[in-house]
Amino acid sequence: MSFSTLPSHLAAGIDHHAPVLDVVVPVYNEEIDLEPCVRRLHAYLRSHFPYRFRITIADNASTDATADVARRLTRELPGVTAVHLPEKGRGRALKHAWTHSDAAVLAYLDVDLSTDLGALLPLVAPLISGHSDLAIGSRLARGSRVVRGAKREFISRSYNLILRGTLAARFTDAQCGFKAIRSDVAARLLPMVEDTGWFFDTEMLVLAERAGLRIHEVPVDWVDDPDSRVDIVSTALADLRGIVRLLRGFGSGRLPLAALREQLGRNPLPVPGVPAGLTGQLLRFAAVGAASTLAYLLLYALLRIGAGPQWANLIALLITAIANTAANRRLTFGVRGTGGAWRHQFQGLLVFAVGLTLTSGSLTLLTTVTDDPAQHLELAVLVAANLLATAVRFLLLRAWVFRRTGSRP
Template sequence: MSQVHLVVPCYRESARIGTFLPDLCALMDSLGGITVQVVEDGSGPEEQAKMRALITRWRGEYACLQETLLLPENLGKGGAIYASWSQAAESVEWLGFVDADGACPASEVKRLIQMTRSGEHGSQALFASRVKMLGRDVRRLLKRHLLGRVYATLVSELLNIPIYDSQCGLKVVSKKAYVGIADCLTIQGFAFDVELLVKLLDSHCRVIEVPIDWQEIPGGKVRLVHDAIAMAKDVWSIRQHRRQES
């Protein structure tokens, strides 16, 4: 049974994580061979103290849950995930992350991990995708759906990558594949997974999109217009760097 290290990146999430993390940890314990680490991404002393207290309590209930990784400053979602991935045990074969809000249900995390372990798809990375197909249930605000489609089209056209959804907050990547590209990853903000995807594909890794059930959760930290502009700039930067390397 392959070992999996799963990261839950958090920025001021202590008030929301309690509706998701216990369910996630219970399912991961049932699978076995999985470590779960919450990374608190520089939210400040008060918020980090709250998160540490929650995790300390839950660690007594769930074997998979590791001690919280407290970052002294805010690195961004990608930076928080990579900080934990880089510390994964040598025995770990797969690295993953899932958003703390529970928009991606714990049952879908379990399903993706089972897919990696089965090996039936022969992939080196599984990217969850919010697409209504194969009986999947996706519930999303219209304005966020439309903005997401614009961004996905931008990614596909500028980078010549036929992907439907690069931004869904659930991904599992082979540790071997990640180690091979880790030194080339420079983006730590919300567009980090676009760069991750590009580097995986350019290193000839097989990446598969997996449609999942997904539901919008209120209270997210993404600022639609501001963050969309920043992400678009990052995509353009990725395109320019890619051209220079080709």
């Protein structure tokens, strides 16, 4: 097939003599496995892949005969090229090969070919069509078939649970060596990826997800390579360090995800009559509000033991208001970094004054009706007043405090 079958945004500006797909095989001291892998991959692509392709052997600092095997394969097999990097690191090899490729879609797979090649076309098809931005093979998705030991299964699932708990990742398998990315996406995303080792995949996927890119997952058939040379302990420690680095980057606002989202991200589908981003903001605000209300009621009940209702209300509401503004700043309205934090807190306290007026006024009204109201009645009145105050708070936060950052990056 020719480039005429590609979407216009992929075909435009691409050399029509360039391949549609560039499959990178990163290797380090793989003189034994490299040749059978490349020959099998080449035969499969020639027989089953309907577009022009290239296979790139990315040798990262091998010290055995891997480079010699790679050079021989480039002479014997059309469409096979090789690059040699003087420094070790799978992420470094992938980043170099992808950055210098002229193909429309970039992919990679591990030299052991643990993943069945039948998943390759389903992996890249959504990228060729323009439907998705990245694609990953998943050993944990429904429909996948995996043969591996209990130890590696436990490690893989534990790692993905850690990613979900710390980085709120929604993809199911970060470590499967079977991934693809559109070249236009790679050109903007890869400069933000800092890791040069095994954490490269995870960092790329987390940044892509945070930027609103669409990640397509393909269930794969996967058979564990018993001769794998990955150092599990050192790799796990490096992954944990990478997670901490990303958390710091997100917290400080150092990563320009908003700009990347604006360039490449997929905005939510428009809903007639509903401002963009409003639905997501309401859901996040409601979650923060529910947590704040529970904290407020707990503090009020504790403070009420030794203080009057007005003082207990004031202190509990002030503490939760400060925490609420900080949480909504980050989670609901997507403001990162410390810039403007003090101004936002000051404006939040003014919004707090509105809530204080509503809740204090409700208590005053209650005491005019009955001199000694029961505590459960006080709490019921405060819940109702807080619901009204919460609605007013959201409107003021969206329209005034965070009006310039109304969408989440």
